[in-house]
Amino acid sequence: MRTVRQPGPAQPERVQWAQARGQRLSLELKPDQLLLDAVSEAFAAHGFSSGVLRLPAGLALSPFAYVMPALSATPEYAAFYSETFRPDGVARIETGALTFGTRDGAPFFHGHALWREADGRRNGGHILPDQSFLFEPITVEAVGLDGAGFVAGHDPETNFKLFMPAQKAEFVPAPQDRFFVLRLRPNQDVFGALEGFCAERGISRATIHGGVGSTIGARFVDGQVIEPFATEIAITAGHVAPGRDGGLEAEIAIALVDYTGGMAQGPLKRGDNPVLMTLELVLEAE
Secondary structure: OOOOOOOOOOOOOOEEEEEEEEEEEEEEEOOOEEHHHHHHHHHHHOOOOOEEEEEOOOOEEOOOOEEOEEOOOOOOOOOEEOOOEOOOOOEEEEEEEEEEEEEOOEEEEEEEEEEEOOOOOEEEEEEOOOOOEEOOOEEEEEEEEEOEEEEEEEEOOOOEEEEEEEEOOOOOOOOOOOEEEEEEOOOOEHHHHHHHHHHHOOOOOEEEEEEEEEEEEEEEOOOOEEEEEEEEEEEEEEEEEEOOOOOEEEEEEEEEEEOOOOEEEEEEOOOOOEEEEEEEEEEEEO
C-alpha cells in the first residue's frame, strides 16, 4: 500500500470516532453573507452546532477564495497548501462536501469541491470559510449532530489543526442513536478502515454522509490512476453493505483535485486508496 511519511509519530488509534444522535435536514442557506455564516445559521435554526453536508450543483459563490493542495517547502508537513486564489465573478459548484463544527470556540467548516468559474474554467480545491460569500439562496441536504460533533484540534502526527470527533461528556447514546462521527488517520486504506469499523460494531449496513479529506493519489474502478500524491477529495456518495461473499464491502465515489491541478471523479477502487492527512465523515448505521 502507498504510504507517505508524516512529520510526527503515528497514533495507535487509527480511526477516531464518537457516537451521536443525528438528523437528516434540508437547510435553507441565505445569500449575501459568508458561506460560513450561512451554514452556521442554517444549522443553528435546527438546534445543531455540528454536522456534514454535500455541496449541490449550482451553489454560487462570489466573492470566492480557495487554496489547492501543494508540496511542502519544509519537513514540518508532508504536504501543504497553495497560495490563495480569488477568481473574478461567480463560481458555481459542481460537486463537493463540507464538514461543519467548531475551531477555537467559533463555528468553522472544512469544505472541498469542484466548480466552474465565471470565465468557464473548471477548478477544485479547499474553500476558505472566512473569505467566500454565498451569492444566491439555495437548499442543501445535511445531517445535524447532537451528543458529538467535529472540533478542530492539533494533530501531532500531521502537524495540522484538523477536525476530530468530540463526544459530549453528558451524552449517553441510546439504541436508536446510530450516527458515528469519524476521522480516519493517515496511511490506511479508506475501505478497510470503514469496513473494519463497521464489522467491529456489528453494523451490517451504513450510509456515508459528508466526507472531506485527502488520499495518496487515487485509484478508480474504471482504471483511472491519479499519481500525484497530494490531493483534496470530497465524497459524493458512499455506503457499507454485505458483499457477494457476505463480508462487508464499502462503495465510495469521490471528486478530487491534486497538487498539479488535475481533477477526477468516480467510484474508487476498493482496497487501494490510503488516506494522506485525514478523512472526516459521518456513518449512519441501519
